[in-house]
Amino acid sequence: MVLRFSKVCFRHAESLSVKVMSEKKSSPVKGPFCAAVRSNKRIGERFYRLGLEFTGAGATAFGRFRPGQFAEFDLSAVALPPREKIPEDLADVCQRNILLRRPFAFVDVSAEKNKTFAELLYSVVGPASLRMTTLAAGDSVNVMGPLGNGFWVPDGKKRAFLICGGMGAPPLQILAKVLTKDFPDIEVIAFAGAKTAKDLPFEGRLDEISQQLGFSLPEFAKYGVNSQLATDDGSAGFKGMVTDCFKQWFDKANPARERSVIYACGPEQMLAKVAEIAKEKNIDCQISMERRMACGIGICQSCAILCRANGSNETVYKLCCEDGPVFDSKEVVFN
Ligand SMILES: Cc1cc2nc3c(=O)[nH]c(=O)nc-3n(C[C@H](O)[C@H](O)[C@H](O)COP(=O)(O)OP(=O)(O)OC[C@H]3O[C@@H](n4cnc5c(N)ncnc54)[C@H](O)[C@@H]3O)c2cc1C
Ligand code: FES
Numbered sequence: 001m002v003l004r005f006s007k008v009c010f011r012h013a014e015s016l017s018v019k020v021m022s023e024k025k026s027s028p029v030k031g032p033f034c035a036a037v038r039s040n041k042r043i044g045e046r047f048y049r050l051g052l053e054f055t056g057a058g059a060t061a062f063g064r065f066r067p068g069q070f071a072e073f074d075l076s077a078v079a080l081p082p083r084e085k086i087p088e089d090l091a092d093v094c095q096r097n098i099l100l101r102r103p104f105a106f107v108d109v110s111a112e113k114n115k116t117f118a119e120l121l122y123s124v125v126g127p128a129s130l131r132m133t134t135l136a137a138g139d140s141v142n143v144m145g146p147l148g149n150g151f152w153v154p155d156g157k158k159r160a161f162l163i164c165g166g167m168g169a170p171p172l173q174i175l176a177k178v179l180t181k182d183f184p185d186i187e188v189i190a191f192a193g194a195k196t197a198k199d200l201p202f203e204g205r206l207d208e209i210s211q212q213l214g215f216s217l218p219e220f221a222k223y224g225v226n227s228q229l230a231t232d233d234g235s236a237g238f239k240g241m242v243t244d245c246f247k248q249w250f251d252k253a254n255p256a257r258e259r260s261v262i263y264a265c266g267p268e269q270m271l272a273k274v275a276e277i278a279k280e281k282n283i284d285c286q287i288s289m290e291r292r293m294a295c296g297i298g299i300c301q302s303c304a305i306l307c308r309a310n311g312s313n314e315t316v317y318k319l320c321c322e323d324g325p326v327f328d329s330k331e332v333v334f335n
Pocket of ligand 1: 070102103104105106120121122123124125126127128129130167170171289290291292293325
């Protein structure tokens, strides 16, 4: 049996009943909803945390948000920041019109009475995310979702390893929250990596944290989850790739493989490596894939992912937005 996370998020909304989903299907209620902006805080050189509030049908739909799902944001009408606040490398591209919505995951979702609060962690990389920085409390933004399938919990698991690369952290942070709250029998351990300390989307001085504590990021520690930190240049935590950090840890701890599950999100190269490790060690593994998404709802076919058909050597294209973004790592064919 497979437990889907819809039951988990229902628990945050006291008015909603707990329900176990046994199929890998996307949320039945979705649509474009208007969200009110509550906050938009800069937490790093290029990282921001956006707080949103949904009411009415939007609150119901996003109250069922599952870790690993995402939402499509319409930022076409949002203003650019003043010229002096635009990073030099985005000065030209930011002038482009935003025709298409942009996909983002949520780092936290909670429900209270008739409202659902959602938080987004984003990095400024282009015209849409740059415009997002000008959103302020009291503004509204159109958000379509919840979209995609989300992570699931296979039966009998006792250990979950969360492996995040750079901006792959947000969906695994909410997953840490939900696993520790609703699956207390599962021990959760997180591994977060990036090129350098400043590329990690977390608050606070990571070099100091790693020096003082050896490991454990507050973002995971607040859910009682231990974490290991890795940077390619050694500016914080383990020096090297997060996949090497995980492998080293795993070989030393040697936990029961059949009772373990890996959840990973990050750059595709990292996901390919995670899939390879999972295969080598025979561990169940789910990876959250990224594609540029024009529609987010299975119409435009722009988000194709090459997959193996039913465990055979034959291949088929699946859609990242509808069949994913979370896939069993055995399914995906990496280049
Ligand atoms: C399911 C999903 C969840 C996501 N969650 C988050 C999140 O929580 N926080 C966050 O900051 N970003 C997230 N992203 C990425 C985000 O959608 C892009 O950064 C967004 O398109 C930026 O828009 P932009 O106009 O600012 O930049 P764009 O001009 O659209 O892109 C800037 C640069 O990023 C590259 N890029 C954009 N989107 C993708 C993609 N999907 N895959 C690979 N390269 C891409 C472009 O090629 C370009 O070089 C997510 C993407 C997906 C598919
Ligand atoms: S984004 Fe259009 S089909 Fe997936």
